[in-house]
Amino acid sequence: MGRAAMLQLLLLLMAAGGAAAGGPEVHSLRGSWQLGNGNGSLSLQGEVPGCVHTALHGRGLIQDPYNRFNDVMYRWISLDNWTYSRTFKTPFDVRKWQKVNLVFEGVDTVAHILLNNVTLGRTNNMFNRYSFDITSMIKEVNFIQVRFMSAISYAAEQSRCHKAYSVPPACPPPVQKGECHANFIRKEQCSFSWDWGPSFPTQGIWKDVRIEAYNLYHLIYFSLTPFFVRRAQQWSLEIESIFNVVGSKPIAGLATVNIPKLQTQQTYSVKLQPGEGSIVLLVNISKNSTVEAWWPNGHGKQIGYNVTTTFIMEGGYQIEKISKAYFRTVELVQEPIPGSPGLSFYFKINGQPIFMKGSNWIPADSFQDRVTYDTLWLLLKSAADANMNALRIWGGGIYEQDDFYDICDELGIMIWQDFMFACALYPTDPDYLESVRAEVSHQVRRLKSHPSVVLWSGNNENEAAIASNWFSIPHADREVYIKDYVMLYVKNIREIVLAEDKSRPFVVSSPTNGLESIKEGWLSENPYDTHYGDTHFYDYSSDCWNWAMYPRTRFASEYGFQSWPSFSTLKKVSSAEDWSYTSNFSLHRQHHENGNDQMLQQIAYHFKLPQTTDPIKKFKDMIYLTQVMQAQCVKTETEFYRSSRSEIIRGEGHTMGALYWQLNDIWQAPSWSSLEYGGKWKLLHYFAQNFFAPLLPVAYEDNGVLYIYGVSDFHTDHKLTLKVIVNSWSSLEPVCTLVKDGVTVKAQSSFSIYKESINALLERCRNCTRKSCVVSFYLVGEDGLQSPMNHHFLSSLKDAVGLEKTQLSATVSQQDDVYLFDLQTTAIAPFVTLDVGSIKGRFSDNGFLMMEKKKVVIFYPWEPTSVEELEKSFTLTSLMDVT
Secondary structure, three states, rough: HHHHHHHHHHHHHHHOOOOOOOOEEEEEEEEEEEEEEEOOOOOEEEEEEHHHHHHHOOOOOOOOOOOOHHHHOOOOHHHHOOOOEEEEEEOHHHHHHHHHHHHHHHHHOOOOEOOEEEEEEOOOOOOOOEEEEEEOOOOOEEEEEEOOOOOOHHHHHHHHHOOOOOOOOOOOOOOOOOOOOOOOOOOOOEEEEEOOOOEEEOOOEEEOOOEEOOEEEEEEEEEEEEEEOOOOOEEEEEEEEEEEEOOOOOOEEEEEEEHHHHHEEEEEEEOOOOOEEEEEEEEEOOOOOOOOEEOOOOOOEEEOOOEEEEEEEEEEEEEEEEEEEOOOOOEEEEEEEEEEEEEEOEEEEEEEEEEEEEEOOOOOOOHHOOOOOHHHHHHHHHHHHOOOOOEOOOOOOOOOOHHHHHHHHHHHEEEEEEEOOEEEOOOOOOHHHHHHHHHHHHHHHHHHHOOEEEEEEEEEEHHHHHHOOOOOOOOOHHHHHHHHHHHHHHHHHHHHHHHOOEEEEOOEEEEOOOOHHHOOOOOOOOOOOOOOOOOOEOOOOOOOOOOOHOOOOOOOEOOOOOOOHHHHHHOOOOOOOOOOOOOOHHHOOOOOOHHHHHHHHHHHHHHOOOOOHHHHHHHHHHHHHHHHHHHHHHHHHHHHHHHHOOEOOOOOOOEEEEOOOOOOOOOOOOOOOOOOOOOOOOOHHHHHHHHHOEEEEEEEEOEEEEEEEEEEOOOOOEEEEEEEEEEEEEOOOOEEEHHHHHHHHOOOOOEEEEEEEEHHHHHHHHOOOOEEEEEEEEEEEOOOOOOOEEEOOOOOHHHOOOOOOOOEEEEEEEEEEEEEEEEEEOOOEEEEEEEOOOOOOOEOOOOEEEOOEEEEEEEEEEOOHHHHHHHOOOEEEEEEHHH
């Protein structure tokens, strides 16, 4: 269509009242609803969005569900059938509108919905958006009811109805104190329990519910997807709008896209067909503009551009959509590697290989209405502050709220997005598949505009579950489950994702062998093969300080060790009688089989266990040791992965990702997390700041030889100086120092920069033995560039000779809006830990080896506090205080 014709059409549309006609009426029903249980014995007010548990707690009818043993005590809540209801006045004249819909963004989970005692429909998928046509039944005053059925009862019923063959697992292990048949309901899988979380199968309206009234047409989904056209060396933007057209005739109009900062404006003539359909506009960005790309944290800026998209349709109203466009490309590179069998597995962002550094995300609470923007900001900012650039949203939780992805866009945190299937086999009957298709389509449309989302992944560990036969399926029956697996993840989920979003890669599972899994019919014989794809790895019995136990994988997407959260975090949900490592409470909170014993075993390899007779001190010492152990274990493993970036050894290597399990906690309990429930940093998170630093020296020993590697995420080479310092445990003065100048640390690589036998090193540093000395090292450049200080222990600390109890002290002072802790020591102090109880905030450093008389640590408060409050709550611990 020519410019003149477009102008003519625009004038006609405006003459027809197109630009002046009113837009849709949207009225939210969030707020106070009436809530009652199955037999009518309980009636109370509850908030929407919300759930039954938080409503009962808010009205003082139950205690905090997280307190002590309440997860089991309150099981009755999930077994009952609850009803949400309310009366509302229609806030507009119904006669003015051709179509009125009642839209639920999220119903948790199985419900029968009625308006004015007429059934609108039923819901059975927590992850779906439900829209009901209420045009003919809405009145001036209306009564709405959402009648829930217990998710536990529904899942059991669905399992019973699936008579042809069983779909394992039936129930979680007894240690999890959970509910059965989670795989038969499209609900947050871990709400039936997990090995780090409680069982709270909630009921409620967990997202917004609203009335939408409109004429002619209505915009349902809107997304922006960037592409870089190599041939033209030009960026383009694909804008997809999904509309619902009310009448039986097509509607013509104009769409204008304006991106002022990129000197780009384009107008298109468009036609909407009756029913639901999409319009795709391809916008070529002006070549006169320089497009600044969106980069992951640590690799560049997170630039976004304001885009205004305006639709003016005949007889209708004007829709103006203001959004942000981010320009970035993502590729998952799987190609042959010289000198190695198999294929690479790494991500390129904007053409640059990026080593993924980060963790795995689980739901931040069992009750999603308690998760605020501030909750998410605190956790995600903590990830970025620890030099992370990626998080994997694990497939047993939820597709996160919009705020989560907005924050990740802003902070440069890449998201590996699982679909919500985890550690189980799933049914594939037609109703189930239809529900899943709607879920996948909705979530991809909702999330694909976010530059932070760099990968879709079909499930968590389900390829491995079949390949390794977790559920003891007889060989003769295996084909049934393989067929179901391919049906669900390949023929349904994958096909929808590829149709909806061509801008980012998709893998079927994690761990997977990627292209090799596809070659083997979508199910690899060994999905943990280090020559392909990604791996998950856990080993709690071998010594975690021994790097040789770790797989030299292409990509480590899950690995980790447990620890206990701080005493101040546990204190909020426990009583004095619970404060011991072997109390009923401590056993109750541990949902991982033998988890408490595994932590003890790992600690005992390198540290002395507490012998004190004071029970509370003993408990606090145990908590401290679990955190030291976890931090040191994950540090060792992560540094091994980072140092394996550029090498191929016996066909293995080129590791390009380290995402430890797990970032955050769902409640106050022992887990693999580095952030406690509430956001407090464990020692592991402080260690992550260093082991994920963009420049890092890493040491390891092999056959009595000490190697130090220079690891860099920078995009340019750096000429640096390596400093190696040897201290005896008994003195703050170094025994000897080695300075190696002119060390080139190459861009985005990891190579050996120092090599010496331990014997030669000890001989050079007189009076040193393995047990009496420790090696420290760091990299420094002329321009102020400096790596974190790193350490290599020559023996276990339980065998260290010369360590003595130190006089550790601190003074606290305020400077602007931060607080300074001036530390002093009389001797070397390993794993010095500062704690200010439940005062919210974080330190600049923690759990460190204090090898100088003085050190200043900054405290960044997350809420108002004072020197007096900090002094009152402050405790200072080092390894020598554990008795």
